[in-house]
Amino acid sequence: MTPPAPAPRRTGVRRRMVAAFLGLAVVPFAAALSILFFVARYDVVEVRAGALARQAGMLAELLASRISSLTQAAAGVAGVPEVRAHVTRARELPPGWASTVRRVLPEVRRVWVEPAQPGMEEPGLRVSGALLHIRVPVFTLGGDPAATLVVEAGLDRLQHDLEWFRVGENGEAVWLGPNGERLAGTDEVPVPPPPLGKGWTRFEAKGHTYVAGTAPVPIGTPEPSGWTVALVQPISALLAPFYRVVGQLALLLVILAAAVLALAWRMADSFVRPLLRIRDGAEIVSRVNLGHRIEVDTGDELQDLAEAFNRMAESLSRSYRELENRVADTTRVLQEERNRLATVLRTMREGVVLANLAGEVVLMNPRARAVLESGPESPIGAPLSRLLPEDRTAFYVRRVRRRWDEGKEAQEEVVFPLERGGLLRGTLAGVPGPGGELAGFLLVFREAHLSPEEHRADETLMQMPELLKGPVATSQALLEALDRHPAMKPAQRERFLHALAEEATRMAERIRAAEEAAALLAGARWEMVPADPRNLLEEAVGLVPGAYVNLRDSDQTVPRVLVEPFLWVASLAAALRWLSERTTGWSPVDVSLEVSDEAVLTVLRIASGGSLSSEDLEQVGVAAKGEPPLPLGEAVRRNRGELWIRTGDEGAQEVCFGLERATRRLEEEPRPGILDDQPEFYDFDLFLPRPALEGPELLGTPLRDLEAVVLDTETTGLEPSKGDRIISLSAVKIRGGKVVAGSQFHTLVNPGRPIPAASSEFHGLRDEDVADAPPLAEVLPKFHAFVGSAVLVAHNAAFDKKFLDMGAREAGLPLLENPVLDTLFLSYGVHKDLEGHNLDAIAERLGVTIEGRHTSLGDARATAEIFLRLIPLLEARGIRTLGEAKAFCDRMLLLRWQSSRF
Numbered sequence: 053m054t055p056p057a058p059a060p061r062r063t064g065v066r067r068r069m070v071a072a073f074l075g076l077a078v079v080p081f082a083a084a085l086s087i088l089f090f091v092a093r094y095d096v097v098e099v100r101a102g103a104l105a106r107q108a109g110m111l112a113e114l115l116a117s118r119i120s121s122l123t124q125a126a127a128g129v130a131g132v133p134e135v136r137a138h139v140t141r142a143r144e145l146p147p148g149w150a151s152t153v154r155r156v157l158p159e160v161r162r163v164w165v166e167p168a169q170p171g172m173e174e175p176g177l178r179v180s181g182a183l184l185h186i187r188v189p190v191f192t193l194g195g196d197p198a199a200t201l202v203v204e205a206g207l208d209r210l211q212h213d214l215e216w217f218r219v220g221e222n223g224e225a226v227w228l229g230p231n232g233e234r235l236a237g238t239d240e241v242p243v244p245p246p247p248l249g250k251g252w253t254r255f256e257a258k259g260h261t262y263v264a265g266t267a268p269v270p271i272g273t274p275e276p277s278g279w280t281v282a283l284v285q286p287i288s289a290l291l292a293p294f295y296r297v298v299g300q301l302a303l304l305l306v307i308l309a310a311a312v313l314a315l316a317w318r319m320a321d322s323f324v325r326p327l328l329r330i331r332d333g334a335e336i337v338s339r340v341n342l343g344h345r346i347e348v349d350t351g352d353e354l355q356d357l358a359e360a361f362n363r364m365a366e367s368l369s370r371s372y373r374e375l376e377n378r379v380a381d382t383t384r385v386l387q388e389e390r391n392r393l394a395t396v397l398r399t400m401r402e403g404v405v406l407a408n409l410a411g412e413v414v415l416m417n418p419r420a421r422a423v424l425e426s427g428p429e430s431p432i433g434a435p436l437s438r439l440l441p442e443d444r445t446a447f448y449v450r451r452v453r454r455r456w457d458e459g460k461e462a463q464e465e466v467v468f469p470l471e472r473g474g475l476l477r478g479t480l481a482g483v484p485g486p487g488g489e490l491a492g493f494l495l496v497f498r499e500a501h502l503s504p505e506e507h508r509a510d511e512t513l514m515q516m517p518e519l520l521k522g523p524v525a526t527s528q529a530l531l532e533a534l535d536r537h538p539a540m541k542p543a544q545r546e547r548f549l550h551a552l553a554e555e556a557t558r559m560a561e562r563i564r565a566a567e568e569a570a571a572l573l574a575g576a577r578w579e580m581v582p583a584d585p586r587n588l589l590e591e592a593v594g595l596v597p598g599a600y601v602n603l604r605d606s607d608q609t610v611p612r613v614l615v616e617p618f619l620w621v622a623s624l625a626a627a628l629r630w631l632s633e634r635t636t637g638w639s640p641v642d643v644s645l646e647v648s649d650e651a652v653l654t655v656l657r658i659a660s661g662g663s664l665s666s667e668d669l670e671q672v673g674v675a676a677k678g679e680p681p682l683p684l685g686e687a688v689r690r691n692r693g694e695l696w697i698r699t700g701d702e703g704a705q706e707v708c709f710g711l712e713r714a715t716r717r718l719e720e721e722p723r724p725g726i727l728d729d730q731p732e733f734y735d736f737d738l739f740l741p742r743p744a745l746e747g748p749e750l751l752g753t754p755l756r757d758l759e760a761v762v763l764d765t766e767t768t769g770l771e772p773s774k775g776d777r778i779i780s781l782s783a784v785k786i787r788g789g790k791v792v793a794g795s796q797f798h799t800l801v802n803p804g805r806p807i808p809a810a811s812s813e814f815h816g817l818r819d820e821d822v823a824d825a826p827p828l829a830e831v832l833p834k835f836h837a838f839v840g841s842a843v844l845v846a847h848n849a850a851f852d853k854k855f856l857d858m859g860a861r862e863a864g865l866p867l868l869e870n871p872v873l874d875t876l877f878l879s880y881g882v883h884k885d886l887e888g889h890n891l892d893a894i895a896e897r898l899g900v901t902i903e904g905r906h907t908s909l910g911d912a913r914a915t916a917e918i919f920l921r922l923i924p925l926l927e928a929r930g931i932r933t934l935g936e937a938k939a940f941c942d943r944m945l946l947l948r949w950q951s952s953r954f
Contacts, residue, residue: 069316069319069320069323069324070313070316070317070320072316073312073313073315073316073319073320074309074312074313074316077308077309077312077316078305078308078309078312081305081308082305085298085301085302085305088298088301089298092294093291093294096290096291096294097254097263097287097290097291100263100290100291101252101254101263101265101290102252102265103265104252104263104264104265104283104285105250105251105252105265105266105267105283106265107265107283108225108264108265108266108267108281108282108283109250109265109267111225111267111281111283112267112268112269112270112280112281113270115227115269115279115281116269116270116271118159119177119184119205119269119271122157122159122160122184122186122203122205123177123186123188125153125156125157125203126186126188126201126203127188129149129153129163129188129201129203130188130189130190130201133193134146135149135190135201136190136191136192136193136198137193139165139190139198139199139201140190140192140193140198140199143165143167143198143199144164144165145163145164145165145201149163150162150163150164153203157203157205159205159206160203160204160205161183161204161205161206162202162203162204163201163202163203163204164201164202165190165199165200165201165202166199166200166202167199168197168198168199168200174187175187175188175189175200177271179230179271179278179279183204183205183206184204184205184206184271185202185203185204186202186203186204186205187200187201187202188200188201188203189201224237224238224240224241224283224284225237225281225282225283225284226238226241226243226281226282226283226284227269227279227280227281227282228243228248228279228280228281228282229278229279230278230279231246231278232245232246232248235279241284242255242257242258242262242284243264243282243284244262244264244266244282244284248266248268248280248282249266249268250266250267250268251265251266252264252265252266253266254287260286260287260288261286261287261288262284262285262286262287263284263285263286263287263290264282264283264284264285265282265283266280266281266282266283267280267281268280268281269281323354326348326350326354326355326358327354329346329347329348329358330346330348330354330357330358330361333345333346333358333361334346334361337365337368342365342368342369342372343369344365345362345365346358346361346362363928367924397417397418398417398418400417400419401419401498402419402478402496402497402498403416403417403419403420403422403423403424403476403478403495403496403497403498404416404417404419404420404494404495404496405417405420405424405436405439405494405495405496405497406483406492406493406494406495407436407492407493407494407495408491408492409490409491409492409493410435411435411436411437411445411449411493412433412434412435412436413431413432413433413434413435413436413439414432414433414492415432416431416432420497423470423476423497423499424439424440436449436493436495437678440468440476440678441468441469441676441677441678441679442676442677442678443618443622443676443677443678443679444466444468444618444676444678444679445468445678447617447618447621448464448466448480448618449480449493451464451617452464452480452481452482452493453482453490455482456482456490462481462482462490463479463480463481463482464479464480464481465477465478465479465581466478466479466480466495466497467500467616467618468497469679474499474500475499475500476497476498476499476500477497477498477499477500478495478496478497478498479495479496479497480493480494480495481493481494481496482494523555523556523558523559523562524559526551526555527552527555527556527559530548530551530552530555531552533548534548534549534552580614580615580616580691580692581614581615581616581617582612582613582614582714583612583613583614583615583617583620584610584612585610585612585613585645585652585654585711586606586610586645588615588617588620588621588624589603589624589643589645589654590603591621592621592622592624592625592628593625593628593643595621595622595625596625596628596629596632598632599628599629599632599641600632600635600639600640600641601628601632601640601641601643602640602641602642602643603643603644604642604643604644606644606645606646606647608645608646608647609647610645610647610652611647611652611713611714612713612714613651613652613711613712613713613714614692614711614712614713614714615691615693615711616690616691618676619674619682619687619690619691620687620691620693620711622674622675622676622687623674623684623687623688623691623709624654624656624709626672626673626674626675626684626687627656627669627672627684627707627709628641628643628656630669630672630684631656631658631707634658634664635658635659639658639659641656641657641658642656642657642658643655643656643657644657650712650713651694651710651711651712651713652710652711652713653708653709653710654708654709654711655706655707655708655709656706656707656708656709657700657704657705657706657707658704658705659702659703659704663697663699663705664697664705664707665697666696666697669684669685669695669697669707670683670684670685670695671683671684671685672684674687688709691711692711692712693709693710693711693712694708694709694710695707695708695709695710696708696710750843750871750934751933751934751935751938752933752934752935753933753934754932754933755923755926755927755931755932755933755934755937756788756789756923757788757789758786758842758843758934759785759786759787759841759842759843760785760786760842760843760844760845760873760919761783761784761785761786761797761838761839761840761842761843761844761845761870762783762784762785762786762845762846762912762913762915762916762919763781763782763783763844763845763846763852763912764782764783764846764847764852764908764909764911764912764915765778765780765781765782765851765852765855765856765908766778766779766780766815766817766906766907766908767779767803767811767855768803768805768806768807768808768811769808769811770851772854772855772858773858775805776855777801777803777804777805777828777855777859778801778803778828778855778856778859779800779801779802779803779807779815779817779822779825780798780799780800780801780815780817780822780907780908780909781797781798781799781801781828781831781835781908782796782797782798782799782907782908782909782911782912783796783797783798783835783838783839783912784796784797784909784912784913784916785842786845786916786919786920789920789923790920791913791916791917791920796909796912797834797835797838798908798909799825799826799831799834800817800821800822800825801822801825801826801827801828801831802822802823802824802825802826802827803822803828804827806819807819807822814906815906815907816906816907828859828862828863829859829862829863829865832856832859832860832863832865833865836865836866836868839868839870841870842870843870843871843872843873843934844868844870844871844872844873845872845873845874845875845915845916845919846872846874846875846915847874847875847876847891847894847911847915847918848874848876849872849873849874849876850874853868853872856868871934871938873919873934873937873938873941874941875894875915875918875919875922876889877940877941878919878922878926878937878940878941879894879918879922881929881940881941882922882925882926882929883897891911891914891915891918892905894918895914895917895918898917898918898921898922899921900914900917900918900921901914902914926940
């Protein structure tokens with residue numbers, strides 16, 4: 053059978069390897085870049101904003117120095133002697149000086165002189181909006197205060213001082229007044245909200261984020277000027293260099309990822325290509341060609357894997373060839389058996405029909421075909437109900453199924469009427485399946501023939517016309533004489549009437565004989581079998597589901613009766629239906645059984661105001677599909693029974709069915725439908741040549757050719773030195789590399805001491821199980837004879853050997869000195885890198901199913917299978933003979949070491 057296609061996988065090895073390489077090489081760099089972006093970004097903002105604040109401070113110092121230059125220029129004008137002399141005389145500047153000052157100092161808007169007077173404003177600097185007022189005292193030549201020189205400077209004239217200080221394409225320097233109003237700078241540049249001090253601030257404006265470095269402008273007076281210089285720049289422009297660096301790093305990361313991807317793909321391809329060759333080769337071997345071999349030359353573990361697979365394929369090919377040979381041998385044997393069976397079936401006088409569980413015919417021998425085949429259509433595949441009466445067939449099948457389910461022998465004596473006349477007698481039996489379940493039905497039958505008594509009855513019926521001719525003719529002559537002579541004398545008439553009565557009596561006797569012969573022939577060929585009347589009655593009640601029936605229990609022991617079950621059940625059912633139609637509907641049909649010395653009565657009782665007619669009862673139809681209907685009276689007589697009506701207590705009408713008691717009972721003990729684990733009593737391999745079993749040649753015998761006995765024991769405990777003993781001993785034989793079917797040793801052993809409860813929980817054996825078992829002293833000689841000169845194989849052999857040796861010493865018997873192999877150490881040597889070398893672990897690893905774990909026979913069979921599956925693994929490691937296997941196990945050392953543990 054072609055193995056199913058594997059389920060589609062979600063990914064491949066190459067992709068996983070590439071992903072792993074990318075993860076190892078690229079992911080750390082990408083993680084570092086992400087950390088750099090999210091962490092260093094804030095540091096960059098802080099550093100660049102601090103630089104803006106420092107630059108704002110420098111600009112503020114520049115403006116302060118410009119204001120200081122204006123102040124010094126005003127003081128210089130006020131100190132010129134000409135100006136002092138003229139101001140002292142005229143209280144105003146000399147002509148032309150104001151225009152000269154404005155020409156020299158473009159920021160100056162006006163220059164004038166205020167005479168000295170009480171309460172006037174003190175000299176110094178004063179800021180008024182966007183104007184700077186510089187007040188300088190003017191002294192006379194004698195040094196007395198004469199007036200105050202006032203210079204009014206406009207700050208908008210300082211705009212050109214800010215132009216060259218522009219920072220960035222979208223950033224500007226802004227000069228702000230005391231209330232945050234813009235004094236100088238571009239109007240498009242947003243200004244930070246007050247209050248402002250020295251440092252930097254971050255603010256939102258126009259849907260964008262800005263950073264501003266701010267610094268106050270000192271004017272050399274104790275009072276702050278309130279002017280602030282701010283350098284404003286969008287944060288995007290601030291971080292642009294950082295983003296460029298990050299972009300370059302990201303580009304580098306992409307280049308690195310592409311390089312790693314190419315390298316990883318190349319490396320993965322060099323690794324995956326051999327795997328793909330191995331996969332494709334495995335598919336070819338598993339689906340197409342067992343002779344295909346994989347060629348991989350990598351010089352590493354992949355080449356070892358390919359070679360191991362080739363060895364496995366070679367072993368599989370060899371096993372397949374062996375299997376083909378075994379299948380061919382088995383097919384030949386089965387064909388021979390089939391031919392023998394066909395010959396037997398062909399020559400049988402009985403008809404044989406095999407049907408499946410659905411009742412369809414799957415096999416029919418020629419005799420059955422001759423009897424049942426009635427048309428051009430083949431009976432193979434046809435239901436039994438088409439070949440045989442349907443209701444009767446279903447009745448027998450139900451009874452066989454019920455007996456199977458009850459654990460009884462599933463067979464039923466059957467009788468079938470044929471449409472062309474005649475009867476078939478036989479047996480219908482259940483056929484077990486491979487798992488012990490009911491799998492089909494086997495019908496074996498013969499056509500019924502007359503017995504000597506039936507032949508005599510038949511001859512009686514044949515002679516009856518001749519026997520009746522005389523009485524009839526004589527009677528007719530006497531009647532004619534009486535009719536012709538009406539005036540015959542009384543004495544003569546009396547003689548004539550007496551003679552007529554004698555002839556009538558003769559005719560009655562002969563008619564009664566004919567009736568008895570007819571009844572004998574009608575019922576003789578119908579199979580009468582012992583049956584339980586109550587079961588028959590229950591089946592009949594089950595066939596009348598709508599009837600109101602009260603089935604009474606009997607206080608008496610009801611014996612079996614001789615009856616044809618189907619016809620009797622059908623007769624009872626027909627009577628129940630007939631009586632149900634005659635009840636009031638409120639009272640049931642009471643059904644009971646009565647026992648007499650010769651017969652068993654089935655009594656059907658109804659509370660009826662009127663009487664029942666025996667003639668009507670006799671004519672009740674007993675109908676069954678596939679059979680002509682019968683009157684109830686005829687059906688009862690076929691069962692050699694009697695039918696009558698009687699009046700019971702309180703006027704109840706009772707219909708009585710009488711059947712004769714069976715002369716003997718069939719003792720039926722419950723038993724399964726199939727015996728489990730039936731042994732085979734033949735082995736064709738016994739005629740094959742066997743290798744030498746004794747002498748030095750034994751050690752050179754290949755393991756595959758060994759004759760070995762695989763043994764196992766169950767004990768009362770684990771310490772033989774403290775009184776534990778064997779309670780079960782089993783062994784199976786291996787010959788020619790396989791377990792010999794049917795060749796096994798199994799017995800319970802009476803240990804002569806109680807079995808501890810803890811041990812019973814382990815293996816299930818209790819004191820009552822071994823009470824009648826023989827002691828080990830009686831078992832050992834038979835076991836030695838079974839072993840002969842074969843090699844002993846066991847799992848943890850030291851344990852079993854210790855118990856056997858102690859039992860032999862106690863009984864004064866010789867010890868088993870046969871060579872021993874231990875599957876425990878063979879497994880450990882083969883798979884020392886794997887964990888678990890108990891029987892369960894080894895069996896699971898090698899695919900051996902243990903049936904009956906912790907029973908000596910079940911464990912012995914499992915150990916035998918394990919040993920056979922270890923042989924090819926040992927051969928692959930150069931261990932091919934018994935001597936090499938013994939050296940591998942180091943038997944003597946291991947046995948002595950193990951024995952010291954118990």
